[in-house]
Every structure is written in structure tokens, then in C-alpha cells.
Amino acid sequence: MSVSSTNATSPIASSLASLNPAASASAGPQKTLTAQDFMKLLTVQLQNQDPSTPMDSNQEMQQIVQISSMQNMSTMSTDLTQMTASQTWSLANSYLGRQVTLSDNTGKSITGQISSIDTSGTAPQIQVNGAFYPLSSVTSIQMAATSAPSATSNTTSIPTTATTNPTTG
Secondary structure, X not given: OHHHHHHHHHHHHHHHHOOOHHHHHOXXXXXXXXXHHHHHHHHHHHHOOOOOOXXXXXXXXXXXXXXXXXXXXXXXXXXXXXXXXHHHHHHHHXXXXXXXXXXXXXXXXXXXXXXXXXXXXXXXXXXXXXXXXXXXXXXXXXXXXXXXXXXXXXXXXXXXXXOOOOOOO
């Protein structure tokens, strides 16, 4: 029995060591298992199981469903993060040209028009009165001041004349 368990442990141990060769070459240990790692472990476990007490198929399916669920949640989290970042950039662009009031890092209230947006960092920075501030520092937004329409109109009207074409019958 002990020979059998030693043989069963050896392929599992070697499989664990070969799960992610890039991670073992790096300075630190790998913190998470990927779906491929899980499938390798499951395959080794099935190959080395005791034929008299095989793994329960329900338990096997539960493990597969759990890893699938974790993958889906991870993908959804990444997608949600990307969508939030995209909406933040769109929001910053929609503020371009608007009059804003914001609070700088000392708590001082600054009012001015957003003249540009810096997109070089991880979060958009808005330029107000020549200085850049994080979008999150905005406390109020107003429409930019526009000039009122003048009382006189510079439009010219073209007189219309009706002309008739004689028709011959």
C-alpha cells in the first residue's frame, strides 16, 4: 500500500512542480491557479486514483463548475473595470469647455473653464486656469458662458417673385 501511495504522490508532485514553469523561474511564488493548472491537476488526480475507490463524479463536476464560475467572475470583473474606465474618459470629454468649480489638494475652491484633458495617466486630468486637476476634484459643473444673441440680425432676405410660363395649348 505504501508503495502505491508513493507512486501516486510522485506524479502529482511532479505535476504541481510543472504547472507554471514561468512562475517557478520568477522570484516569487505563483499566488493563483489558472484554469489550465486546475485541469492538469484534475487529470493527474484521475490518472492516479485508486480504482477501488474512484473519485465521485458529482464532486468532479462541482470542481469543474467552481473553476468555471471563478473564471467567469474574473472576466466579468475585468470587463466591468474596463467599462468604468471608458465611462470616466467619456465623462471627462463631455466636460470639455464647461465652467467648473473644483477643490484643489489644499481644499481651496477654484472656478474656471476646462480647457483640455490629459489622458496620459490612468485617470483623466482636467486643465482649469492652466493647472491640471483630477476629475474627481470637480464639485460643480455649469454650462460654459455663451454670448447672448444680438438684437439686430445680419441676415438678408432675398425677394421672391413669381414668374409664369406661358403654356401653349
